[in-house]
Amino acid sequence: MLNVKNLTRSYGSFIAVDDVSFSIKKGEIIGLLGHNGAGKTTIMKIVSGYLEADKGDVFLDSISLNNNAKLLQQHLGYLPENLPVYPEMNVAEYLDYAADLKGLTGNNKVAEIKRVIQATELSVKLLSPIDTLSRGYKQRVGVAQAILGNPKLLILDEPTNGLDPEQTQHMRTLIKDIAQNATVILSTHIMQEVSALCDRVLILKSGQMVLDEKLEALQHSKHLIVETNCKNIDMIKNISGVKCVKEIEEGKLLVEMSKQGFSHVIGSDISKAVIESGASLFALYPRKRDLETIFNQINSDQFSSGKKTDKEVPNAA
Numbered sequence: 670m671l672n673v674k675n676l677t678r679s680y681g682s683f684i685a686v687d688d689v690s691f692s693i694k695k696g697e698i699i700g701l702l703g704h705n706g707a708g709k710t711t712i713m714k715i716v717s718g719y720l721e722a723d724k725g726d727v728f729l730d731s732i733s734l735n736n737n738a739k740l741l742q743q744h745l746g747y748l749p750e751n752l753p754v755y756p757e758m759n760v761a762e763y764l765d766y767a768a769d770l771k772g773l774t775g776n777n778k779v780a781e782i783k784r785v786i787q788a789t790e791l792s793v794k795l796l797s798p799i800d801t802l803s804r805g806y807k808q809r810v811g812v813a814q815a816i817l818g819n820p821k822l823l824i825l826d827e828p829t830n831g832l833d834p835e836q837t838q839h840m841r842t843l844i845k846d847i848a849q850n851a852t853v854i855l856s857t858h859i860m861q862e863v864s865a866l867c868d869r870v871l872i873l874k875s876g877q878m879v880l881d882e883k884l885e886a887l888q889h890s891k892h893l894i895v896e897t898n899c900k901n902i903d904m905i906k907n908i909s910g911v912k913c914v915k916e917i918e919e920g921k922l923l924v925e926m927s928k929q930g931f932s933h934v935i936g937s938d939i940s941k942a943v944i945e946s947g948a949s950l951f952a953l954y955p956r957k958r959d960l961e962t963i964f965n966q967i968n969s970d971q972f973s974s975g976k977k978t979d980k981e982v983p984n985a986a
């Protein structure tokens with residue numbers, strides 16, 4: 670369990686991170702999102718102990734970053750945006766060095782190095798100097814060092830940056846596997862990555878947390894799609910909880926609910942009413958919102974920064 674409490678960090682007079690708090694359970698993958706300069710890297714650097722906060726603290730289980738940064742770092746894997754890898758070292762030497770830094774020793778160290786080489790498919794490049802590797806292979810080295818020692822907390826900044834589609838898929842599977850026993854913070858600008866991997870999304874704007882919401886809840890709008898040959902739209906309109914109904918194409922109705930989160934109740938009432946009217950119901954499902962649209966809405970000028978609840982997220986789909 671990770672608890673981030675009231676982090677604040679300024680660069681000179683500029684507040685880059687402004688009183689940010691969140692917590693993440695073991696097994697959760699959270700997407701840390703925000704436009705360039707929103708404060709994501711600053712938060713990741715603070716949580717990983719690379720940068721000091723002006724205020725606030727981070728707890729991994731009961732370990733406090735302020736009181737015991739070294740111990741916390743032993744349980745942490747961090748893939749920074751620009752990995753400070755040593756260009757003259759070969760991959761094997763670098764992983765050996767990274768394992769030493771993590772405090773791994775003896776057979777455990779050897780087994781871990783072997784495991785991460787296999788997980789990131791680096792065996793063909795073990796003796797290559799890091800300097801000579803392609804961007805994708807350098808990224809794999811970065812991920813390999815991050816997952817050494819099976820960290821309880823894994824922080825990944827753009828983990829699939831530079832990877833080919835096959836390796837991207839492989840990396841996503843790997844992150845999911847790791848998350849079974851760890852807490853994962855993932856920062857990315859690729860919304861498909863968020864949809865594919867994350868359970869929850871945190872969105873930062875100008876250093877403040879403007880959204881902390883489960884991905885599923887976020888993507889579900891107040892709309893249901895009803896595929897039916899029922900022509901009695903008024904009957905559906907009169908169902909309690911239905912705000913309005915529109916035929917968006919032949920046999921497809923868009924039902925707007927007056928409140929979010931009641932789709933199971935209203936859906937059940939709609940299906941009952943349609944069937945009782947003698948019509949057929951072919952499908953009934955919530956209309957999913959596109960994450961990219963939500964992200965842009967939240968970052969639009971109308972949605973000013975400041976702490977917001979999900980109720981304030983624009984609901985247009």
Ligand SMILES: Nc1ncnc2c1ncn2[C@@H]1O[C@H](COP(=O)(O)OP(=O)(O)OP(=O)(O)O)[C@@H](O)[C@H]1O
Binds near residue numbers: 708711712
């Ligand atoms: N060392 C520094 N000195 C001064 N300002 C800095 C420093 N590092 C970051 N900043 C500023 O702090 C703000 C937050 O930067 P940060 O790198 O955390 O954003 P980010 O969300 O990670 O952006 P990106 O998506 O571009 O990586 C930005 O305005 C940035 O210019």
